[in-house]
Amino acid sequence: MGFSWFGLSCGFVALFPLLFCSSGSEVVTIDVQAAKDLLKSGYGYMDVRTVEEYKKGHVDAEKILNIPYLFNTPEGRVKNPQFLQEVSSACNKEDLLVVGCQSGVRSLSATADLLTAGFKHVNNMGGGYLAWVEHHFPVTKPEDAGKKIQEVDQRKKAEDEL
Numbered sequence: 001m002g003f004s005w006f007g008l009s010c011g012f013v014a015l016f017p018l019l020f021c022s023s024g025s026e027v028v029t030i031d032v033q034a035a036k037d038l039l040k041s042g043y044g045y046m047d048v049r050t051v052e053e054y055k056k057g058h059v060d061a062e063k064i065l066n067i068p069y070l071f072n073t074p075e076g077r078v079k080n081p082q083f084l085q086e087v088s089s090a091c092n093k094e095d096l097l098v099v100g101c102q103s104g105v106r107s108l109s110a111t112a113d114l115l116t117a118g119f120k121h122v123n124n125m126g127g128g129y130l131a132w133v134e135h136h137f138p139v140t141k142p143e144d145a146g147k148k149i150q151e152v153d154q155r156k157k158a159e160d161e162l
Helices: 033-042 051-056 081-091 106-114 130-134 142-161
Strands: 004-010 015-020 046-047 064-066 072-074 076-079 096-100 120-127
Touching: 033 046, 033 096, 033 120, 033 130, 072 096, 081 106, 096 106, 096 130, 120 130
Parallel strands: 046 064, 046 096, 096 120
Antiparallel strands: 004 015, 072 076
16 A cells, blocks of 8 residues: 554544655644634545445535445445545545544545545544544534425525515
């Protein structure tokens, strides 16, 4: 894969290794507060969990993508062979991205792969969705999507009545 383990830094939820990619870039792991601040400043959020995990609830962000890094199969989890191609079709290498998963492990590997592929501004969100929820930061869940559709329908109906 082209990276080596350099050392460990202690995180709030777990230990996060500092990775150096073959591109010479190092994976930067940020905590959820820093991730939230970056999202407010215009960064996009890439959720690399499975579609099933994503649908159960995800970080509430203005710009959000769900591109799974791993798939669940009968044999266990396997890497999405189209991951970099899917990201490249949705993003350019200069996009500002925070990469997250459930706990910060998959996103660490995904961020390393993105840096190796030439993406310039990607940060791994340490602790993942679990840490985001633990900090009581905003999330979107399936029932929220239904509420948003209802609100849009109500607004359209009110506008039509005017």
